[in-house]
Amino acid sequence: MQICQNYKPKADNKRPDCLYLDLQISADANENPNRLTLNITINFNEQEEILPLGKIKFGIRGGELRLKLSNGSAPYPSRGLIHQLELAIPQEISISNGYEKSLGGEISFPTPEKGSTAKLSGSGKSTTAKTEKSMIPLCQVSTKGDDSEPAWVFRLRNLGEEVLIGTLQDHLCEVLIEGKPFKLEAVFRVSGKEVWITDSYGLWTNADSRNRSAALGRFLVFQLLMPRLENYLSCLDFSLDSHDSASVIGDVA
Amino acid sequence: MTDSISLDEVMSRIQSFREADTDDLEELSELLGLDLLKDYAGADLREVDLSYKKLEGADFSYSDLQGANLSHSNLRGANLEGANLSKANLTHADLTDADLSSANLTEAILTNTLGVEQDSNQEISEDTNWDIDFDIDFNTNFSDVKIVTRKPLEQAGTSPESLPIGISFLPRRIFGEIIVTSVELVEIIKEKVFSQSYFLNISARVWNVFSDSLRRISQAFSTGDDDSLSILGRERLLTGKILSFDRESKVIQFQIQSERDEDGLNQIFATMKEGNNFVILDACQGGVDNTVAEILLSGLHQEILDKGSFEITFIGGNRLGRSRSRRRSFKSQPLIRGQRIISSQVKEDRQIAKNNEEVTPSQNRE
Numbered sequence: 257m258q259i260c261q262n263y264k265p266k267a268d269n270k271r272p273d274c275l276y277l278d279l280q281i282s283a284d285a286n287e288n289p290n291r292l293t294l295n296i297t298i299n300f301n302e303q304e305e306i307l308p309l310g311k312i313k314f315g316i317r318g319g320e321l322r323l324k325l326s327n328g329s330a331p332y333p334s335r336g337l338i339h340q341l342e343l344a345i346p347q348e349i350s351i352s353n354g355y356e357k358s359l360g361g362e363i364s365f366p367t368p369e370k371g372s373t374a375k376l377s378g379s380g381k382s383t384t385a386k387t388e389k390s391m392i393p394l395c396q397v398s399t400k401g402d403d404s405e406p407a408w409v410f411r412l413r414n415l416g417e418e419v420l421i422g423t424l425q426d427h428l429c430e431v432l433i434e435g436k437p438f439k440l441e442a443v444f445r446v447s448g449k450e451v452w453i454t455d456s457y458g459l460w461t462n463a464d465s466r467n468r469s470a471a472l473g474r475f476l477v478f479q480l481l482m483p484r485l486e487n488y489l490s491c492l493d494f495s496l497d498s499h500d501s502a503s504v505i506g507d508v509a
Numbered sequence: 510m511t512d513s514i515s516l517d518e519v520m521s522r523i524q525s526f527r528e529a530d531t532d533d534l535e536e537l538s539e540l541l542g543l544d545l546l547k548d549y550a551g552a553d554l555r556e557v558d559l560s561y562k563k564l565e566g567a568d569f570s571y572s573d574l575q576g577a578n579l580s581h582s583n584l585r586g587a588n589l590e591g592a593n594l595s596k597a598n599l600t601h602a603d604l605t606d607a608d609l610s611s612a613n614l615t616e617a618i619l620t621n622t623l624g625v626e627q628d629s630n631q632e633i634s635e636d637t638n639w640d641i642d643f644d645i646d647f648n649t650n651f652s653d654v655k656i657v658t659r660k661p662l663e664q665a666g667t668s669p670e671s672l673p674i675g676i677s678f679l680p681r682r683i684f685g686e687i688i689v690t691s692v693e694l695v696e697i698i699k700e701k702v703f704s705q706s707y708f709l710n711i712s713a714r715v716w717n718v719f720s721d722s723l724r725r726i727s728q729a730f731s732t733g734d735d736d737s738l739s740i741l742g743r744e745r746l747l748t749g750k751i752l753s754f755d756r757e758s759k760v761i762q763f764q765i766q767s768e769r770d771e772d773g774l775n776q777i778f779a780t781m782k783e784g785n786n787f788v789i790l791d792a793c794q795g796g797v798d799n800t801v802a803e804i805l806l807s808g809l810h811q812e813i814l815d816k817g818s819f820e821i822t823f824i825g826g827n828r829l830g831r832s833r834s835r836r837r838s839f840k841s842q843p844l845i846r847g848q849r850i851i852s853s854q855v856k857e858d859r860q861i862a863k864n865n866e867e868v869t870p871s872q873n874r875e
Binding site for chain 1: 513519523526532533537538541542548550552553571572591
């Protein structure tokens with residue numbers, strides 16, 4: 257009989273609208289109780305934030321999730337996400353008034369009777385309007401770091417989007433417990449260049465030029481928003497003490 | 510910007526910013542304590558005006574510069590990795606050594622970008638910088654880029670694999686690469702760029718080049734016939750005449766014919782077909798003559814491949830106003846990154862050109 261132990265780490269999502277991070281940790285007691293399987297749920301979206309001067313809506317265009325393992329390791333072969341660099345999130349796209357073009361060319365070389373001629377021709381036809389669901393690459397994930405501090409870097413892949421929006425649920429990695437006490441800390445951090453203001457209220461007007469709004473937006477991110485996101489955007493803790501593998505600091509699901 | 514400041518200081522700077530009577534992004538940044546070169550990585554810079562700015566070494570990685578005006582800006586060594594430069598105006602911008610890995614240049618305007626020969630009257634000298642290190646990768650998107658002129662893009666890489674799939678330079682630049690690169694790469698360009706992108710995506714822009722060139726060439730020669738064009742400068746070895754010009758069907762049919770030197774023309778074509786020497790008819794900047802040459806080369810594609818190696822000679826040139834021609838030769842040799850290999854013939858030709866130039870002023874006075 258398979259005995260599967262599920263654990264729920266303590267989570268602190270500072271701005272859960274912007275980033276919600278959860279890890280599902282499980283171990284197969286029969287097979288190897290010291291091998292933990294980690295599955296990730298991560299949701300990106302926009303978040304409202306009230307600043308001294310007004311209100312903004314922001315999101316992120318990337319970030320880094322890093323695990324810090326004490327007495328444990330996450331070997332590269334066990335890491336998930338790395339086999340699909342582009343995680344596609346289904347999006348509805350509209351194709352209308354499409355136009356297919358083709359062009360051909362030919363050349364003839366000069367003869368005594370006539371000069372050299374070249375001909376370039378093209379044709380086109382309209383395509384019918386349609387709407388279809390398609391998998392558009394939105395987020396690129398790559399991994400780095402050694403076995404004790406594996407990291408996953410998320411980056412907006414589709415430059416047509418302003419910020420990451422969508423949910424990923426996938427296998428993250430397997431962790432081998434090599435001693436007690438075992439501790440796992442998962443931290444998601446962003447830098448100022450990964451934070452993007454998507455909307456604002458009362459901060460600047462339509463009359464402001466693009467140069468002015470670009471400068472002020474940058475300043476607000478660095479001086480008013482980033483200090484609030486300092487250290488981390490999300491953090492999860494999970495540990496096993498030195499006496500009992502079932503003794504979990506965190507909740508047993 | 511690394512240091513956090515107090516809320517009072519934040520408010521004070523914003524007050525100064527609001528009172529400032531400037532729209533210069535550099536000045537506005539300074540008022541807020543931002544460094545234009547360092548603090549705008551990943552920033553929302555859509556449609557900003559950064560024209561004529563010294564942005565050497567700037568970090569604009571992953572920033573959104575869609576529709577931004579970067580014309581005449583110095584972006585040497587700038588980090589533009591992952592930047593969205595679609596519809597950005599990069600006219601006369603200097604992108605030497607810039608990192609454009611994964612950048613999106615869809616519909617960017619690159620006329621006279623990259624520095625060299627920006628002025629059609631600029632002399633080519635030993636000091637002319639043919640070397641640029643212009644990093645692009647498989648993710649760099651060149652879809653519908655408008656007119657890449659005057660500077661070769663051999664920096665596409667040292668191997669055929671480094672050519673990103675689906676890039677679509679105007680043919681002129683595609684053949685700019687053919688000129689200086691290995692024969693194997695010709696096949697890659699033909700397959701991946703010319704057939705896929707040129708024929709499918711930029712036919713309309715080719716049309717625009719034709720129209721514009723016809724106008725300018727017509728002005729230059731004052732022929733009084735808008736459908737005539739002359740190539741090769743003073744010698745006029747070759748002229749072309751538009752036979753049909755149908756905007757509706759987008760069919761252009763033209764005939765190339767000799768005017769003063771039929772023997773010379775036939776000799777050129779004979780050389781192109783039978784020898785290892787191919788000719789590019791390089792006249793007006795961004796002109797129809799280039800397109801003619803490109804079509805000629807596309808027709809000669811198989812012959813080029815069969816030769817194994819070849820030499821390209823530029824005759825005439827963008828010196829219509831100066832009433833003289835120039836000749837440049839490039840040996841087909843393996844491409845070295847960022848370095849164009851110029852045969853010794855070029856130096857001789859340059860010397861001839863210089864000598865001609867010394868004579869020209871007195872001739873003009875006559």
